[in-house]
Amino acid sequence: MAGEGSKFDVVIIGAGHNGLAAAATLGKKGKRVLVLERSGAIGGLATSYEISDGLPISRHAHLAYNLNPTVIAELGLSGKLSMRPLATIMLSDDARHVEIDGETIRFADGSAHPDGEAYKEIRNRIKKFAGLLAPLALRSPPDPGGGLSLAGAGEAMPLAALALKLRLMGKKDMRDFLRIVLSNIYDLALDDLPDGPLAGNLAADAVWGAWAGPRSPGTVFSLMYRYGCGGAPLLPQGGMGAVAGAFAAAARQAGAEIRTGVSARRVLIANDAVTGIETDKGEKISAGAVMSSAGAVQSMMLAGAEHFDVEAVRRIRNVRSKGMTAKVNILLKRAPDIPGLSKEQMAGRLIAAPTAIYVERAFTQAKYGEMPAAPIIEAVIPTLADGGDRHAVSAIVHYIPRNLKGGWDDAARARLTGLTIDTLARYWPDLRDNVERVDAFSPADIENETAAPGGHWHHAELSIDQLLTVRPVNQLSRYAFAVRGFYLCGASAHPGGDVSGAAGRNSALQLLNDGVLA
Amino acid sequence: MDKQDSYDAIVVGAGHNGLTAACYLAKAGLKTLIVEKNEQIGGAAVSTEMYKGWIYSNCSYVCSLLRQEIIRDLELPKFGLQVVPYRGRVTFSDKGEYLASYDDAHVKRREVGRISPIDVDAYDRYYQLVMRQCRFIRPFLLRRAPDPTSMKPRDVGELMFLIKRIYDIGPRDVGEMIRFWTMSIGDFLDEHFEHELVKASMAGSGIIGTGLGVYSPGTAYVLLHHYMGDVDGSMGAWGFARGAMGAVTKALGAAFESAGGVIKTGSGLSEFIIENEKVRGVALENGDEYRAPIVASNLDVKRTILKHIGREKLPPEYVRAVERFKIRGSSGKLNLALDKMPSFPLLPENGDYFTGDFSCNTSLETLERAYDDWKEGRWSAKPYFDMLIPSKIDPTLAPPGSHMMSLFIQYAPYDLNVNGVRSADNWNDETRKAFADAVFDRIEVCCPDIRQRVLHAEVRSPADIEREVGLTEGNIFQGELTFDQLLFNRPIPGYAQYSTPIDGLYIVGSSTHPGGGVMAAPGANAAREILRRNGKGDLMPALAEEEI
Incomplete structure (x- = not known):
């Protein structure tokens, strides 16, 4: 339940493309959204940098082949992107x-x-x-x-x-x-x-x-x-950062605020429901829901394992993400x-x-x-x-x-x-x-830079035993993540990784559907 | 044609499934003939004298999967079958550690706790999960696999039965089931246990007989295949057939003959006689011909179709599907006649475990590396083995004081790679000896004096097993147990109910649902299907709850 006078309905942890897709989807439904990104730049695994002056190149992921057409259409990304088939x-x-x-x-x-x-x-x-x-x-x-x-x-x-x-x-x-x-x-x-x-x-x-x-x-x-x-395979003009940029533009257009260089210290919970978030700088931001695009384990730790059923903790600890x-x-x-x-x-x-x-x-x-x-x-x-x-x-x-x-x-x-x-x-x-x-x-560098568990580009291995109804784990597959108002919105949730946007979009729709923000 | 040479049904191959199918057909009143290429019946379940006074099981060596319903229906104990449960297991590591396994749950907990206290409770959780999957799957073993593309009431009914069973186990366990059925045994054990030897001691059952490694998805299911049997109702237990595994097929043979069946041994199949897309009988290598409107083949699907039927008589798509069917040789055997009991200096004396099985695999990585060798066409540098001393329980197998030892060994390739050339012909006395040496080196980890105890050794590569028994590539399951070859996919989608494109020709061996092991379920299921298609379905005993 959103506290009185709260500025945001939803705080989203991580400005990877899924976090941004969730933000844009919620924003378009009139929700006030804040996205926090711990690094200085948005994009997560989809970023660009200049390898030489004026020469942008994708830092991690470099091709789009699974960008979901429904997500593109819903968020109006096509006008913001230039991609060339290879x-x-x-x-x-x-x-x-x-x-x-x-x-x-x-x-x-x-x-x-x-x-x-x-x-x-x-x-x-x-x-x-x-x-x-x-x-x-x-x-x-x-x-x-x-x-x-x-x-x-x-x-x-x-x-x-x-x-x-x-x-x-x-x-x-x-x-x-x-x-x-x-x-x-x-x-x-x-x-x-x-x-x-x-x-x-x-x-x-x-x-x-x-x-x-x-x-x-x-x-x-x-x-x-x-x-x-x-x-x-599609090659984005300007590198993958341009793809994340398009998601960010869609999110901002929908009214979402994106803050970089701020990370979540913990998710605030009272009476078994999310009340907001505390940043690494000690700022408390109240919100009716918190969505995390981090991996399953990190997300659980942000909320505190004590809020999870002991079987859920065991299952989450066993999610395989060996980059x-x-x-x-x-x-x-x-x-x-x-x-x-x-x-x-x-x-x-x-x-x-x-x-x-x-x-x-x-x-x-x-x-x-x-x-x-x-x-x-x-x-x-x-x-x-x-x-x-x-x-x-x-x-x-x-x-x-990753485990060299x-x-x-x-x-x-x-x-x-x-x-x-x-x-x-x-x-x-x-x-x-x-x-x-x-x-x-290295996969270790990728993990350090993006917080992707194990540096794994699907956040959690995309094997049959970690899919659909059992992704990331059995009984927590529908984005709601054990605590009322806490949601997963990243690649470790259904349907998984690749620069697709589906996980972020689906989780936002599920959050709205669950009536948590009402 | 001599009238004597006409039968109602002919079964080709007197393995346990062929015999089982034949028994049910004969008991339903069909004049039934079994033809067998070897002098003795039994296929891969035969007892023979290996060395003066030492009796052994030629291939299959322990008994658990043989369905109780079939034992009772065919009154096999009356014909001499006695299954004696054995106890215990020990797994050794290269580091001089061992982990024993006991039937008693309290003793078992104490033993796991001796090397890894943290794994004690995990074992209870693990065992509960595995046993629940066993209980789920067992009713399906004696049912037909539904054809999901069919709208026939029988198929829809079977599919509904399957869906209802899944629904009944509840939402939480549906998720656990999806995971268990698709996971690798390595990942599954990693989730439960900490200690490498605890994991290694349980992983073997996930790979036995397959061309998969412990980290290949789908191997947790294979584990189930070794847990879902029972000895007289004790689920998960294993036993010896008194007089070695030939006792199973001898009892089946006797049951068959007492039901009026005829067995002819000593000449193999030349070809199936097919006229106008209908089977008419069989022609043997010795020139004999026998006629029958029903022919049931206990040979694996590849041999049945590709070797004994001209492909012009079959739809090309079907032939292609059979060619694609994977039967991969991955295991060998070592049988040893010992002058006396070998020593196990690491173990306390007189434990239960001396009647059980021994293996030596330090970790999941050891097992996975063993698989990697096989992928490249080499036998494993450190092979996995399942070693038993059946004469500890059954004194009829060896002269007093001496012992019979049996090892199932994995991995050994069928097409051995020698200097970059992969061929079954590379198996010869020299390579067989080198292979046996690799195994002896591993046995010495637990029995340092093993080489001194051996009076006689018999090594069999997958190529030898193929030659002798007739199993393609020597594969013990007549086909890999991966999902693309299970249930309605086994052996060929659209032909999972024991029939073939040739009218009257059926496949009744382990290539068919529910697969291999000395289970006899394929034979019994096939007999039911054959009788039903010939208007005699009511003569088949109700193996499972038929009505849905």
Whole structure:
């Protein structure tokens, strides 16, 4: 209940894109919202910085492929964003790189790829099933406690709709869906493809951000998740910071106030209900509800574990978020030159994952906290499309464990840098003496900078046992987080991470629906 | 055609599922024939003399999953089956620690507390959760898997039964169930326990027989597969068949013959005789032909379809689906004739555990690394084993004073990688010996004198098991137990109710629902389905609550 004279209805912890999506959604419904961000800049995992004067580059996340169209429409983001679709280039040791551009699959030299049709058949089948699941991302997870009441029947509606749509696809597709949905991408790809760049593409796209290898069951689902909004990779003009900027603009337009450099010390609770928040500077701000885009554990600790059922505490403590992804930005001395690729192709999404087995082997080492001999990399050179003469590479380096044996320090970071350049230089030998400067962000750095648990880009592993009704944990999946008026609004809540905005938007709608602010 | 060679039904393969199906068919009055390629019946459940005076179980080695309903229906004790429960288990670590397991809950708590006080209460929580999942799943073992795409009342009814069971367990436990069924055993144990040896002691059951590691999602379910059995109603208990595992199939064979069935051994199947998309009988390798309108194959689905039927007789999509079905060899066997009881210097003398199983795995990481070796086509440098000394309970298995030891070993690949070439042909005396040496090195952690005790050793790689028993890749479950191959997906979506595209041809082995282990449920379920389709459904005993 909002205290009398309170200036805000809702205080939101964290100005990541989900916190901002929640703020904008609430603001548009007339709620007075304050967003607190502990760092000096908004955006969380979606920020940009200048790697060189006038040269912005994404600090962590760099491509949008899962930005939810409903969120874009509801918050009016399209006018605030400029994004360019990218073709994908699968790098190959023999310089016969493979280009994947929508329905066109070919070698980079333009010749036809013999496995193009088989690849498309698999990918498009997964995309079709992804489209089927997509509506679930825009609802709170079904409440199994709804029972046989009218409300319970309402809860079951999205699942019933999914079942109906499955049936309408026909027996063949329905059977196929039920067979593959919990299986692993490695077998699915290699049942119909030889192991090579196209199998490598499916394997890599199924595991970015994940503590899982292509042989791990559940990776077909994670690929469906990635394809939830079509999966086309989009490069935002000005880096990912521009995307967060669009969310922030939408939030401000809706009347929300955003304060940076202020963090929450604790959530204030009286009589088992939220009354507001105390900042790190000791300021008490009263509000009828507090939403947290931090991870599940940090959110619980902000409220105080004593407010949580002992089983809930145990479950929250066991949420898995073992980060596996690093970011390496490389400022180049001169324009890039990758053998076998045209300038247009070099401006695409470059992936180092030549085979599915290569991807699995990288995971095999990383799961023990070791740096893999050869990680998988997704690199873009955003400057190529801008036509300037200064260039930088933005590279996601995957299977770099947060829990590195020996820990993360400058030496480990230097190894990460070396490994990244060595891996890219297999396809791009000239890179070695084209490096002007490198900024490497280990998963530990990412955790420190953004508070993402374990530096994990989904905040909580996107595995079947941490999804939907059990995300982040069983019985706390519908955003309300144990204390009346306290809500989760970040990636650790349903439907999960990626720059999508769905978690923030859904949680705001659930908060309004729960009548807490009335 | 000689009239004598005509039957109502023919079962190909006298494994426990083939025998079970045959028993039910014969008891329903069908003139039934079983053909078996080996000289003896039993498939992977056979007792033979390995070394003068030492009797052993050739593949499967312990008994728990065999459904009580089937034991009673077929009166197997009358035909000589006696299952003797065994007690205890010990897990050793490389660090010289051990953790024993006891049936008595108080003693069990004290033992866990000896090495990890914090895990004592966690064990109660863990066991309660696992047992609840067992109780949930058990009624489904003897039911047919519903076809979710079907609108037939039987399928809709089964689906409703499933939904009702889920609804009945309540919202909190639905969430726990979703998690348990999709998690890895490693994550599940990490959530509950602190001490590595406590976790390692329980993880083995999550990987036995599979091509998965302890951190592969879905392995918590596999654990269930080893907990959901019982010995005479004692859920989760395991036992020895007196006279080794051949006693199970001998009893089934005797029950079958007393119901008027005929068994012909010594010649394998050449092909199924198929005319106009209908099965007409079988042709054997020795040239014999037998005719019947119903043929039930106990061979796994890949062998049945890909090896014994010309693919031009089958829909291409079905053949493709069978090719895609995953049957992966991941385990081997080591059977040892010992001159006397080996020593276990780490253990107090005369414990219950000497009748139970032993393993040696220090941590979940040891087990996961064992899996990583297998992925690359090598046997595990530190293999997991499940070791038993059945002669401690059943003195008929070895001469007095000496002992029979049986080890199930994981992981061992079917297509062994030697110098970068992966092939089942790489299994030879030399590689088998090297494999056995790796296992002996691990046994020495708990039994330092093991090598001195061995009078005779028999090592079997997955390729050997395939050759001998006929299981593809030597896989003990006739197919991986992953969700894409369970329930209505097993073995092939749309053909999960024991039928095939060939009219009259059925698959009755562990490739079908509910899967492997000496459970006999696939055989019994298949017999029910066969009888029902032939208008004799009322002759099948009610295995489970049929009515919904």
